[in-house]
Amino acid sequence: MSELDMIIPPEISGDELYNIIKKLATESQISSVLEIGSSAGCGSTEAFVLGLQNNPHHPRLFCMEVSKPRFAQLQQRYSSESHVFCYNVSSVPVSRFPSEKEVELFYTWIPSALNYFPLERVLGWLRQDIAYVRDSGAHQNGIQLIKQEQGISMFDMVLIDGSEFTGMAELEEVYGAEYILLDDINGFKNRNNYQRLMEDPAYSLLQENWGVRNGYAVFKKNTQELPIHFFTIVLNGEPFIRYHIDVFKQLPFRWHWHIIEGVADLVHDTSWSVASGGKITDEFHCRGLSNDGTSEYLDWLSRNFPDNITVYRKVGGTFWSGKLEMVMAPLPKITEECLLWQVDVDELWTADQLITSRSMFVSDPTKSAAFYTCTFFVGPRLVTINRSCYGNYTGSEWLRTWRYIPEDLWLTHEPPRLYRRNDHNEWSDIAVLNPFTNSETEQAGLLFQHFAYTVDSQLHFKEIYYGYSGGMDRWRLLQKAPHFPVRLSAYFSWVPDGAIVDTIESCGIVPLLTVASLPQDCKFQSSPKRILIIRTDTIGDNVLFMPVLPYLKKRYPDANIIVCCQDVVAELYEASPFVDEVISFNHSLFNQFRAYTDEQYRDTIMQQIQAVKADIAINANYSRQLLNEYFTLGSGALEKIGFYGDLSEISAETRDADNPLYSKLIDSPSEYKPELQRHRDLLVSLGIAAQPLFPKIWTTFEDVLFAEQFFATQELDPLKTLALFVTGRHEEKQYPRYPDALEKICRERGYAVIAIGAANDYEVSEQALKIPGVRVINLCGSLTLRQSAEVIRRCRCAVGADTGLSHIACAVGTPHVVILWGGHFGRFFPYSPLTTVVCLPLECYGCNWQCPHQRWHCVKDIDPRIIEIAVSKTLVRRLDMPLVVQNPAQWESPAGGPAWKSCERWLDSANVRIITPAL
Numbered sequence: 001m002s003e004l005d006m007i008i009p010p011e012i013s014g015d016e017l018y019n020i021i022k023k024l025a026t027e028s029q030i031s032s033v034l035e036i037g038s039s040a041g042c043g044s045t046e047a048f049v050l051g052l053q054n055n056p057h058h059p060r061l062f063c064m065e066v067s068k069p070r071f072a073q074l075q076q077r078y079s080s081e082s083h084v085f086c087y088n089v090s091s092v093p094v095s096r097f098p099s100e101k102e103v104e105l106f107y108t109w110i111p112s113a114l115n116y117f118p119l120e121r122v123l124g125w126l127r128q129d130i131a132y133v134r135d136s137g138a139h140q141n142g143i144q145l146i147k148q149e150q151g152i153s154m155f156d157m158v159l160i161d162g163s164e165f166t167g168m169a170e171l172e173e174v175y176g177a178e179y180i181l182l183d184d185i186n187g188f189k190n191r192n193n194y195q196r197l198m199e200d201p202a203y204s205l206l207q208e209n210w211g212v213r214n215g216y217a218v219f220k221k222n223t224q225e226l227p228i229h230f231f232t233i234v235l236n237g238e239p240f241i242r243y244h245i246d247v248f249k250q251l252p253f254r255w256h257w258h259i260i261e262g263v264a265d266l267v268h269d270t271s272w273s274v275a276s277g278g279k280i281t282d283e284f285h286c287r288g289l290s291n292d293g294t295s296e297y298l299d300w301l302s303r304n305f306p307d308n309i310t311v312y313r314k315v316g317g318t319f320w321s322g323k324l325e326m327v328m329a330p331l332p333k334i335t336e337e338c339l340l341w342q343v344d345v346d347e348l349w350t351a352d353q354l355i356t357s358r359s360m361f362v363s364d365p366t367k368s369a370a371f372y373t374c375t376f377f378v379g380p381r382l383v384t385i386n387r388s389c390y391g392n393y394t395g396s397e398w399l400r401t402w403r404y405i406p407e408d409l410w411l412t413h414e415p416p417r418l419y420r421r422n423d424h425n426e427w428s429d430i431a432v433l434n435p436f437t438n439s440e441t442e443q444a445g446l447l448f449q450h451f452a453y454t455v456d457s458q459l460h461f462k463e464i465y466y467g468y469s470g471g472m473d474r475w476r477l478l479q480k481a482p483h484f485p486v487r488l489s490a491y492f493s494w495v496p497d498g499a500i501v502d503t504i505e506s507c508g509i510v511p512l513l514t515v516a517s518l519p520q521d522c523k524f525q526s527s528p529k530r531i532l533i534i535r536t537d538t539i540g541d542n543v544l545f546m547p548v549l550p551y552l553k554k555r556y557p558d559a560n561i562i563v564c565c566q567d568v569v570a571e572l573y574e575a576s577p578f579v580d581e582v583i584s585f586n587h588s589l590f591n592q593f594r595a596y597t598d599e600q601y602r603d604t605i606m607q608q609i610q611a612v613k614a615d616i617a618i619n620a621n622y623s624r625q626l627l628n629e630y631f632t633l634g635s636g637a638l639e640k641i642g643f644y645g646d647l648s649e650i651s652a653e654t655r656d657a658d659n660p661l662y663s664k665l666i667d668s669p670s671e672y673k674p675e676l677q678r679h680r681d682l683l684v685s686l687g688i689a690a691q692p693l694f695p696k697i698w699t700t701f702e703d704v705l706f707a708e709q710f711f712a713t714q715e716l717d718p719l720k721t722l723a724l725f726v727t728g729r730h731e732e733k734q735y736p737r738y739p740d741a742l743e744k745i746c747r748e749r750g751y752a753v754i755a756i757g758a759a760n761d762y763e764v765s766e767q768a769l770k771i772p773g774v775r776v777i778n779l780c781g782s783l784t785l786r787q788s789a790e791v792i793r794r795c796r797c798a799v800g801a802d803t804g805l806s807h808i809a810c811a812v813g814t815p816h817v818v819i820l821w822g823g824h825f826g827r828f829f830p831y832s833p834l835t836t837v838v839c840l841p842l843e844c845y846g847c848n849w850q851c852p853h854q855r856w857h858c859v860k861d862i863d864p865r866i867i868e869i870a871v872s873k874t875l876v877r878r879l880d881m882p883l884v885v886q887n888p889a890q891w892e893s894p895a896g897g898p899a900w901k902s903c904e905r906w907l908d909s910a911n912v913r914i915i916t917p918a919l
Contacts, residue, residue: 003125004067004132010043012161012183016209017216018047021159024179024218025051030059030156034146034177036091036170037162038063041074044159044183049081058083062146062155064162066090066138085150089142090133091162096169097130098188103165106188107813111694111834113186113214114164115813118719129163143173157181164189171196178221185215201225201253210692226362227254228339228354229404233326234261236284236292236461237345240451243513244343245301248308250351250555250687253358257305257343258330259298260312260320262288266465268322269412276467280319284461287317292457323413331409340404342416346451346458347374347400348512352687353446360436360444361403368433369418370401373442374450377511378488379479381504387438390488390499391452394438398450402430449512468494508660510639528556528615532635533563535620536628539785539804542569543811544675545620547696549578551688562612564605564631571785575698583608610636617641622668622678625649629658639663641685643678646671695811699786707790714777716752718794722871723809724755725800726764733801735819735859738768741867742799745875746774754795755780756788756805797874799867801859810834817870821859836874838867840891842898857897863890869917 012018025033025048033052038045041063048061063078063086065071071088078084100123106112107119114122139145147153157179160170167182167189174180180197182190185208197203197219208217230248234241248255263285266274289295298311312329320326327342334340339361343349361367376384376391384391392398402408402418408430411417419427453459453475463471470493478491484506488499504511531552535542542565552561560580563573570584585605609631617637619628624645632640641664647655659665668681676693711718722742727733746753752775755765759781769776783791788805792798793812800806802820809816813834820839840862844852855861891900 002128002132004070004128007040007069007073010039010046011213012044012047013042016212017181017183018044020207020218021047021181022051024157024181025059026054028055028157028179029057030055030178031057032150032152032155033059033061033157033159034143034155034174035061035063035159035161036143036174037159038065038070038074038086039067040065040070041077044161045074045078048159049078049084052083059156060085060150062087062150064089064091064142064146066133066136066142066162068136068138085146087139087142087146089139089145090136090166091142092166092169092173093140094130094133097126097133097163097165098168100126103188106191110191111810111813112188112191113184114188115834116815126165129165143170159183160190160193162189167193176221180219180221182217182219183214185217186210187214190217199252222362225254226339226358227256227336228341228358229256229258229330229334230341230343231258231260231327231330232343232345233264233323234259234290234294234298234345235263236290236457237294238290238292238297239513240345240348241294241297243348244345245305247349247351247354251354252687253355255308256334257309258312258333259301259309260326260329261290261295261298262314262326263319264323264326265319265321268324269414270322270324272414273466277469278465278467281464284465288314288319324410327410327413327416334404335406337403337405340402340408340418342400344450346454347398348449348451350512350687352685353448355687356444357401357441357446360441361401366434367436368403369399369431370436370441370446371395371431371438372398372400372446372448373438374398374448375509377449377451378453378492378501379475380454381511382478382484382501383504383507383509384488384499385485385502385507386498386500389497390492390495391450392438397438398448399431399435451511451513468492510663528559528639530612530614530616531556531559531561532609532612532614532617532637533561533620534617534628534632534635535563535565535569536625536631537621538566539569539572540802540807541621541675541804542572543695543697543804543807545679546572546576546698546811547676547693548620548679548683549576551683552686553578555686555688559615562614564609568785572697575700575703575786577698581612583612606631606634609634615639618682619643619662620679620682622646622675623649624655624658626654629654633658633661641666643668643682695807697786697789697808697811699790703784703786703790706787707794710791711794716754719796720749720751721795722746722751722753723792723795723798723800723805723814724753724765724768725757725798725803725805726755726761726768727757727801727803733803733819733821733859734764735801735862735867736767737862737864738799738867739771741864742871743771743774745868745871746771749875751796752776754791756783756791757781757803797871799871815874817867817874819859819862819867821856836870838862838870840866841901843901844898853897855897857894861891866890866917 021044033048035045035048045063052059052061061084063074063084065074065088068088071086075086078086103123103126104119107114107122133140155174155177158174158177159181160167161183162170165188171193180203182193184190185194194217198205202225203219203221206218206220209215248257263280264270266278266280285291301309302311310330310333314320339358357370373387373392378384388394396415399416404418405420408418408420411419418430420430422428456472459472459475462468474491474493478501485500485502488501489495489497535545549561561578562581562583563579564583565573567584567586570582573579573582583605614635614637616639617632617635619632619642621628622643622645624642629650632642640662642662644665644667645655664685666681666685668678679693724738726735726738742753745751753769753771755769755776755778757765757780762778762780765778765780769778789808789812792805792809792814795814798809798814798816800818802818806816806818815834817836817838820837840858842858893899
């Protein structure tokens with residue numbers, strides 16, 4: 001008898017997702033709902049039916065269930081509901097089920113709720129589902145069948161909660177629905193679907209909770225896609241014209257770039273320069289087009305990006321009738337509502353900025369346009385520094401983005417004015433309706449870099465075309481000024497106000513390109529080729545960081561990723577397919593007191609770092625330290641990125657002094673935010689959308705073979721083996737009563753215990769392994785980190801202190817119990833459905849490793865029965881992340897000791913279930 005022939009109790013019943021389904025079914029303007037996996041109709045189906053009964057639009061509900069016994073009850077239950085249609089079908093055919101290899105790879109590399117079960121059992125479920133669909137006689141393409149019979153091209157709302165193995169194929173069939181609800185996002189069923197929709201600009205996440213059963217997420221299709229149409233007018237745009245395509249390629253939404261090339265005759269709104277002596281000479285063009293290589297580059301763009309780039313040119317050497325005709329040229333081809341964005345060749349934006357600005361328009365549909373502020377370059381290393389004067393006239397510059405609808409028209413280009421006909425048939429300036437102001441966009445970090453006067457060719461052209469008499473000589477004098485700051489008007493006669501010029505070094509500005517003397521010497525930083533990651537911390541911190549690596553490689557596929565880390569961690573990075581080089585150092589020479597005293601060794605490491613010639617150096621530690629500051633800021637990288645961070649390991653004076661030396665500082669607000677979420681903030685700062693991160697490591701085939709041979713040689717049953725990790729380096733983390741906590745469970749269930757750790761953990765582990773009547777093995781000091789990971793992977797459960805091995809247990813998918821103390825409670829929590837935490841919450845939590853008492857009560861005084869309960873819960877299937885807290889009734893504070901205090905204040909960002917058992 002197949003498990004599919006069994007009637008099972010409802011899973012989505014009266015919980016958070018049940019209530020969301022009911023609410024959406026009641027309030028949404030929809031006409032059709034598809035439920036994939038209705039079972040007997042007592043859970044999510046009930047929520048849909050109750051909601052739809054009160055929906056004024058009278059939507060229809062289509063229920064799919066392949067199990068015949070469950071379908072029979074489903075059909076009987078809703079036989080009187082005229083708006084409910086039940087189908088005994090498979091959602092997709094057997095040919096679209098995943099292969100066993102695909103499931104095995106997911107099971108091995110992605111921690112999920114499936115890891116609670118042996119792989120062979122999981123594969124057995126797959127075989128069972130395929131056999132049932134094949135033998136049942138049910139229609140094997142149910143989604144398509146319902147569409148055809150009901151005349152539905154696209155369902156409005158869909159719940160994907162059918163077979164564990166068909167979620168990805170089902171999403172392909174229903175993609176485009178207004179609402180997509182995913183259950184079991186921490187499983188094969190919907191994990192990839194969740195990631196896909198999180199990264200899809202067409203959908204927004206409405207709600208998620210990884211702590212409800214096996215996790216759920218609700219997505220809504222964005223009602224306004226809002227693509228961006230960029231436009232650029234250009235004549236001789238080298239070298240700046242080459243910058244933009246690398247930025248546009250990174251955008252996670254639809255875009256098009258309209259490039260209008262050629263000479264703009266000095267007429268209409270361009271005629272003002274004639275009065276100043278402006279003129280057009282033959283040296284600037286070849287039959288009305290560029291003569292510096294720009295034309296050839298634009299031809300290359302057109303060939304390589306035919307769907308994203310359109311080039312507009314006059315024929316036969318004809319000039320454009322002023323710049324107004326140039327900007328009007330693309331409008332007939334822009335037939336959709338969009339953001340219309342002027343990008344001059346020398347105005348450089350980052351992908352992050354473009355994404356942020358578009359998000360602001362999406363979030364506020366009433367906004368009509370946007371003014372920006374720029375870093376205005378008047379030399380390769382000179383910028384203006386004040387506002388409301390030349391280079392940054394507040395309120396009039398820089399108007400660069402408009403919310404465009406077809407039939408809008410340009411009235412002028414200098415200044416740019418886009419007009420729209422209103423309800424009274426009158427033309428209105430779109431920019432004055434409801435724009436984002438200069439201050440609003442600058443506060444959002446939308447400060448672009450305008451290389452207006454940086455190379456000789458620019459000055460020569462402006463001197464002739466705009467009539468800036470003597471402009472080249474005056475510009476050269478400015479570059480040689482003996483000291484800064486200076487007034488720009490002292491050098492540029494056409495500047496009428498008090499604009500002040502200073503150096504980029506004084507302002508802490510890192511240019512997006514560096515310029516020598518000629519355009520061909522410009523070196524753009526938009527597509528980094530070498531990214532240096534600085535991680536000077538220990539094992540667990542690096543395991544928490546490793547899930548960032550695949551996202552970095554995906555964002556920068558052509559870049560080499562180099563990691564600088566401690567030698568004890570190096571082997572983990574060396575096994576990663578996303579790391580190209582590792583620079584490791586002996587941490588014993590680099591603690592807080594000796595980091596700057598061993599000059600010879602320090603210089604050796606720094607030479608290796610500088611030899612990388614990194615384009616970007618990332619100080620990936622949220623809590624900046626002297627060592628990672630030194631390596632990052634001394635790396636010689638063109639761009640240096642770090643967190644603003646806290647003061648747990650650095651003084652305010654040092655941080656404030658170093659901040660201007662960074663190109664970008666990432667703000668990651670919330671004092672108690674988990675480290676994994678801070679890593680997500682890092683990715684967001686780079687314009688990378690990421691799903692919730694979980695610890696991750698890579699091992700080699702040799703490591704896998706070693707672990708298999710070890711278990712075989714020792715005749716260990718993986719389902720009857722526990723891994724134990726204590727710590728010999730940190731006395732404050734050493735729990736003294738492991739034998740009391742583990743004896744009963746291990747003896748009653750026949751478990752063996754393996755201690756894993758470093759050599760200096762051996763003696764402490766010997767004491768922890770004194771468990772009467774239990775087989776124990778002490779492997780401390782005899783395994784590499786990767787071998788340790790593979791041994792832990794094969795264990796039924798892991799138990800121990802808050803160390804790097806607890807994060808490794810999470811990374812390899814082994815359920816684990818972690819004893820947390822209060823120093824940085826929750827920040828370095830593995831945060832996985834595989835994790836159970838044990839703690840004794842006290843009022844002194846948050847001591848930042850500086851215990852105010854003579855005894856580490858928060859660890860030493862945990863009742864072993866609490867750990868026993870936690871291990872018992874971990875050995876059975878769980879669908880959430882328990883936090884097992886010692887009951888205040890079992891805590892008697894010693895004289896002068898700390899009082900019990902709830903730990904909930906530290907868990908604002910964690911989806912956990914707090915359990916306080918009575919002993």
